[in-house]
Amino acid sequence: MTELLWGKQPLPSRGPKPAVTLAAIAEVGIRIADAEGLDAVSMQRIAAELPVTKMALYRYVPGKAELVAVMSDLAMGAPPQRPAVPWRTSLYTWAMDLYDGFLLHPWLLQSTIGRRLLGPNELAWMESGISALAGSGLTGGEQFDSILVITSHVRNIAQQSTTFPGATTGLTEDDVNQSLAEILRTEAARFPHLTAALQTLAGSENQGLVFGLHRILDGLERLIQDRG
Known part of the structure; x- marks a missing residue:
């Protein structure tokens, strides 16, 4: 697996000349x-779109x-190159770039969980995030955990706001919001605090993402200031 992810696995020296690349x-x-x-991906489907047989793919x-x-790893790509900015701005931008990547390829939310080997692009994302905290006074473990917390928040919001291809409920975001509004119009007495909160809710779909990121960064800023 490591050789595959890092492009170091040699093709067989015998046999026909490779018709495609990994x-x-x-x-x-x-x-x-x-x-x-992701469930739609199979060797059979891929072979149907390439000049090779299913068995040749192996x-x-x-x-x-x-x-x-x-x-x-290929879908994640390398993290965007950004100009040097203060650590807080750097981490905020990094998190938003990561969120955009999950929206572009929603299945990454399924394929990039659990214990697994990491490829060069995923490690490059981690390097980019941790580099923002270099010289901050946080220990290596704290820097790593900071990236873990931010990534977990981004993943959670992306998962809540994404409709996975092949697994749609047939409902749009407007359908869900309209249904909730209709329920609360008749059940306001049962859910008074929820109803009151939703009446003052305003902002973009990313409001929860932005709010949470700033609260995480507030905590890191306080910790870094205390260390300083």
């Missing part, structure tokens, strides 16, 4: 996952689990 196979898998969800990748790992 990257081309992963790109087809990404297109399928973006359109139909010369490049042992199975779907390994393929999804390569797809995930």
